[in-house]
Amino acid sequence: MEYSEKQLQIIEAAERLFATNGYEGTSVRDIAQEAGVNLAMISYYFGSKEKLMEALFDCRGGYIKFTMENVIKNDELSPLQKINVLIDAYIEKIFTQQYFHRIMAREQMSRHFGESVISVMITQAKKKNQELIGQLIQEGQKKGIFKKRIDIPLMLMTMFGTANQLITTQHYYRDINNMQDVPDDEFQKHIKKKLSHHLKTLFKAILTYEA
């Protein structure tokens, strides 16, 4: 689907507000004001608030299934190297789409979520990811590099959950580490690096360390 300049303007405004205040906590009027457009334009372009949300997911959703296939097929990388590449790719994605990531994290726990179009998209993407990472780990296991018994879903939850936690509570991290005066982009870089190292260590340990 293609979106016009104005539609993107609205979608981006909605993204910011949904991320900050939640879907229910954001009124269509808020979005109109944030986007600097007439209230009626939103219904005009998207039909309804819910359809706008769907358009947002349609817009950003493509990034969910981040291109793991290429990495997996690459024979020059060891299984662990591939894991590391994937971790960095994932981190890169969610940091460049922080707003959207927050929305997804929020929406995942909603009542109506299971019934919605969006839910299906996310579920499918998650399953796909899981399958691909599953293949990767099996490859490592066959080569004798990774441990036998790996709980892949829990591994992914650790990856998603930790990143989630960091993104949604980064101000805590900032406070605790006394980095209030560090410019934001620098701070982002900092925590991306930290998170990358942390997750890689975590995965390496869990995949190769014999408990």
Add this chain to the structure above:
Amino acid sequence: MEYSEKQLQIIEAAERLFATNGYEGTSVRDIAQEAGVNLAMISYYFGSKEKLMEALFDCRGGYIKFTMENVIKNDELSPLQKINVLIDAYIEKIFTQQYFHRIMAREQMSRHFGESVISVMITQAKKKNQELIGQLIQEGQKKGIFKKRIDIPLMLMTMFGTANQLITTQHYYRDINNMQDVPDDEFQKHIKKKLSHHLKTLFKAILTYEA
């Protein structure tokens, strides 16, 4: 603060609904109906919807400062054993207070959160936790059992984040592992055990494994 029977009834209803539908997604009418009380009672008892939320946190908030002091001072346990005890204590807490935990997870990412009374409570509790676990780890480091460079905030984020992720998306886990027919209490036990093992392995690895 003490709450009457009826007030608790309302608080519990609100807890369920806030957890399921979010704060903004829950109307005072919904709560009144869920609690089986008159609509006006809620404003009458709590003053406002927001005050009700605060009462809920006041009620459940005790859970945050989970009793770590005793564990830390216990000389019969090794540092790693203490960590394990803490992990289990934490898991036990959040699983027995799943609803409240979801609410907290949600509210953490909200706009108004930083400004609220609740936010201060959580922040303080987190800092406390971090200090205590910090002490614990330092103890292990002094004894030469734990690695030197440990990013404690990120470790905690992993613990919180993973548990969070599991609790808020347990239906995914259920689907993926084909456990739809398992009774809920049994399923809860199952994932608690899995999570416990997973986190312990994770911590042991990260704390003792030389990368």
Add this chain to the structure above:
Amino acid sequence: MEYSEKQLQIIEAAERLFATNGYEGTSVRDIAQEAGVNLAMISYYFGSKEKLMEALFDCRGGYIKFTMENVIKNDELSPLQKINVLIDAYIEKIFTQQYFHRIMAREQMSRHFGESVISVMITQAKKKNQELIGQLIQEGQKKGIFKKRIDIPLMLMTMFGTANQLITTQHYYRDINNMQDVPDDEFQKHIKKKLSHHLKTLFKAILTYEA
């Protein structure tokens, strides 16, 4: 169903406006203003505009099935006398419920009508009426007083249609007959009498006159 004073106040306001401006041409705001109540009260009491309409029909609908049974069973009246009594009863009804009568006349020709609760009520009442009058006419036919071939549906249409036409266009009648200065209640009496005579003549003619 019982309605409170305030509910009746609203229903009556709605009745006036629906009759004058049509259902779609009347806004809930209009009704609130006409009834002198707060806008939100209408949803509070009736749930929605449509439900209010149903309440109106529930309220007035009882009058539709005007008590013909008693008349029919009365052995002291000849069939034609019975017809005359019914005509007067019908006229009395619709003149005392002019507003409601207009609403019904309007709604009968609406698209959504066939699907609504109201529609079912009206249809049933009409069928009932038709059956009863059918019996009456058959009685007269058996006694050799009425003609054999009578198209009852068309007879009723003439009765309903003529009365309808008079009620909805009484101002024309007033203009044409130069009765602008006659007080309204007197004018009402006048046209009721005229209509009564007209319909009775019509029925007598059609039922007894051999074409």
Add this chain to the structure above:
Amino acid sequence: MEYSEKQLQIIEAAERLFATNGYEGTSVRDIAQEAGVNLAMISYYFGSKEKLMEALFDCRGGYIKFTMENVIKNDELSPLQKINVLIDAYIEKIFTQQYFHRIMAREQMSRHFGESVISVMITQAKKKNQELIGQLIQEGQKKGIFKKRIDIPLMLMTMFGTANQLITTQHYYRDINNMQDVPDDEFQKHIKKKLSHHLKTLFKAILTYEA
């Protein structure tokens, strides 16, 4: 006034929708879609929704002044024959313009009707009709064929009202007579014939029968 092909297209679409859903119940968007033209065209061509309605009446209005003069002057017909010819002419008119007829029936009972241009047109036409029929009846009375005391306005109301009732509630008639499976054109023919016979009988009776 002359209307272009596209304008007629819009007018016809509006006619169908106004007849079915009422003026207020029809949105300009609905009309645009039904006519298969751009939304803005309607305002562009007609100025406003109300002006479109006027154009519709301007277009169809000719139907009202149905050509009675010729009939009246025709010396080969008896007064009763002339009445019968008029009845058939009237029936033919309204059946070929059912949609428009419904709209008129609706609009007659509207608030704004009395103030509108349309209203004046209809009123004039009605007066004209009344005068002409009045002449016809007087002719019959002079010849001793018709009764003396005839309430012409009520006679016309019976004619208009019965036809009206049949047209707007023809589905009832269909149901009651179990003609659901009869093709529509055949059904139309059927009720036209029935109505014609009914009205002629009615008029003959009322005009010649001594009550």
Add this chain to the structure above:
DNA sequence: TATGAATGAGCTTTCATTCAT
């Protein structure tokens, strides 16, 4: 001429809250 885009006003309904008893 023709139209996609845009708009302010209005719609019905629900909100959290307060009033009167």
Add this chain to the structure above:
DNA sequence: GATGAATGAAAGCTCATTCAT
């Protein structure tokens, strides 16, 4: 203390119309 009734504000959405091209 407890509650049905009431309310102003705001919600999401549609309206007829106009603008810019």
